[in-house]
Amino acid sequence: RSPEELGHRLLQLCQHPTVAAADHTQTDPAPFHALHATMAELYPILHERLEVERVGELGIGLLFRWAGSDESLAREPLVLMAHQDVVPVDGQDWSVDPFEGALTDGESAREGGEGVPPSAGGASASPAGHSSAGGARDIYGRASAGTSSAEGARNxxxxxxxxxxxxxxxxxxxxxxxxxxxxxxxxxxxPKRDTYLFFGDCEEVAGATAKQVAALLQERGLKPWMVLDEGGAVAEAGVLPGVERAAAMIAVAEKGIVDVRLTATDPGGHASTPARGGATARIARAILELEKHPFKAHLPAPTRRMLGELGRHAPFAARLLYANVGPLEPLVARVLATLGPETGAMARTTVAVTQLSGSPAANVLATTATATLNVRVAVGVPVAQAISWIRRIIDDDSVDVHVVAATQPSRVSPVEGEQWDLLAALVDEVFPDAVAAPYVQNGATDSRRFSPWVDNVYRFAPLRMDREERARLHAADESISAATLAEGVRFVSRLIEEACG
Structure with missing residues (x-):
């Protein structure tokens, strides 16, 4: 199909506001059911030929099986993953209705309803002509009045x-x-090898569906030959200083994720007679100490391999540095940590203060003050070690450090062998201007549920995403090039042919 045809089809999938809630009982399943109807309409052969199971607490996760002909490969399937759910758009200033969408070409913006067949089911598509540029919004954050020029979305x-x-x-x-x-x-x-397609319904809220599916396949005696989920993408040249080639960033591991709550208490009282070192002051001091003393920069093995792979395409001086990253690791790690948020996160465990609370009134001293930390734990660092470091830096027994939720860093998948070599070869074939490189992903994906027992778990969306596009993940005017959709389709087709043919 042409890029424009693929763009139209993606619009139809995006016109269903499949927003998941952390409490699955609060998730509206209707948009998911409508999305499934659209998928069946757009992909009739797949729905006719593949087996499908509805999975998850609400039965809105989808697990397709494409049976292979070689029984000797039946217990080592290929698993391809993506998720249906999306984040809300509340409070975001979109130039188009985010759940109507638009095709734009730099000269004009075509709203989702123009030239695009209506979504099957219809119930989840926002009314044509509605805008999110201002005014009232519905429960999904969609605008309920006005029109949009889509100026901000034009490319x-x-x-x-x-x-x-x-x-x-x-x-x-x-x-x-x-x-x-x-x-x-x-x-x-x-295909000779079984292929499973798993489309989760609660990835954005760290829901349980992926865990259930991983357990289901394991109970059936399967050990996937490869799991491929979202993660890295094809980044533009210059993703690292001096690197003159585009980079297909394939995540071979995920950082651990820990939510930590800091709490300080105090007798409280009237704000006109404050005492020194109150609850809010102690929380503020703890935050400042964490800001002043970040985790030590270091380079895990996948990051060192990434620098080596990408460094081959840098000018001589940079190439010499990247080629000798082993003995120069402390220096390189410190340099990466100073180059910006993306590269800095590659080189250390990070701590972000995401929530604060204190007194309920302006003239009342807080009896309890809290701060929530989101900690992304580097590969090779146990969660307990990271928490111990946080306590040591805060160094205040009156500030309670409580772990709310924690996920350990994942296992590291190999960067050699049949599976990795296939991904690298397909990058060379489909994205000839890019070089495949492993890295450690900062965010979590559903694939982490497979990492404890599957050796080859990779996280790579075969799509081009430049710096501006990556900045719009979870933000207003999220968009993608229609041309790269065609590249992604070719990559997936060739992957199945090579892995299962």
Whole structure:
């Protein structure tokens, strides 16, 4: 299919506001059911030929099985993953209705309803013509009045783009899988290896569906040959200083994630007679100490391998530095930590203060003050060690440090062998201007549920995402190039052919 046709299809998938709630009983399943109807309409061969199970607490997660012909490979399937759910748009200033969407080409913006077949089911698509540029919003954050010029979504480069919530995270990836399988089915391809397609329904809220599916496959005696989920993408040249090639960043591990609550208490009283060192002051001091004393910078093995792979394409001086990253690790780690948030996060455990609370009134001293920390724990660092470091830096027994939730860093998947070599070869084939490089992902994906027992778990969306696009993940005017959707479809098709043919 042409990029424009793929763009239209992605718009239809994005027109369903599939927002999941942390409490699954608060998730509205209707948009998910409507999305499933659209998927069945757009991909009839897939729905006719593949087995499907509805999974998860609400039965809105989808697990498809494409049976292979070789029984000797039946217990080592290929698992391709993406998630249906998206983050809300509350408080974001979109130039188009985020759940209507638009195709833009730099000259004009075509709203989702123009030239795009209506979504099957219809119930979850926002009314045509509604805008999110201001005014009242419904429960999904969609605008309920006004019109949009889509000026902010227009692409200055002139290529055709799809602007809607979920284009990057993660319905673009879901489309590449659906299209890739549908194309192969239409061509008569018959796989030898089983292929599973898992489309989760609660990834954005760290829900339980992926854990249930991983357990289900394990109970059936399966050990996937490879799991491929969202994660890295094809970044523009210059992702590292001096690197003159685009980089296909394939995550081979995920950082651990810990939510920590800091709490300080005090007798309280009237704000006109404050005592020194009150609850809010002690929380503020704790935060400042964490800001002044970040975790020590270091480079885990995947990051050192990434620098080596990408460094081959840098000028001589930078190439010499990257090639000798082993003995120069302390220096390189410190340099990376100063180059900005993206590269800095590669080199250390990070701590972000995300929530604060104190007194309920302006003239009342707080009896309890709290701060929530989101800690991303580097590969090779146990969560307990990270928490011990936080307590040591705060160094205040009157500030309670409580772990609310914790996930350990994942296992590291290999960067050699049949599976890695296949991904690298396909990058070279589909994205010839890019070089494949491993890295450690800062965020969490559903694939972490497979890491404890599956050796080859990779996180890579075969799509180009430049710095501006990456900055719009979870933000207003999330968008993707229609041309890269075609690249992604080709990548998925070739992956299935090579892994299962």
């Amino acid at each position: 200055q480069r002139g290529d055709l783009r799809v602007v809607a919530r979920g284009t990057l995270d993660d319905k673009g990836s879901m489309l590449t899988i659906l299209e890739g399988v549908e194309t192969l089915l239409a061509e008569g391809f018959e």
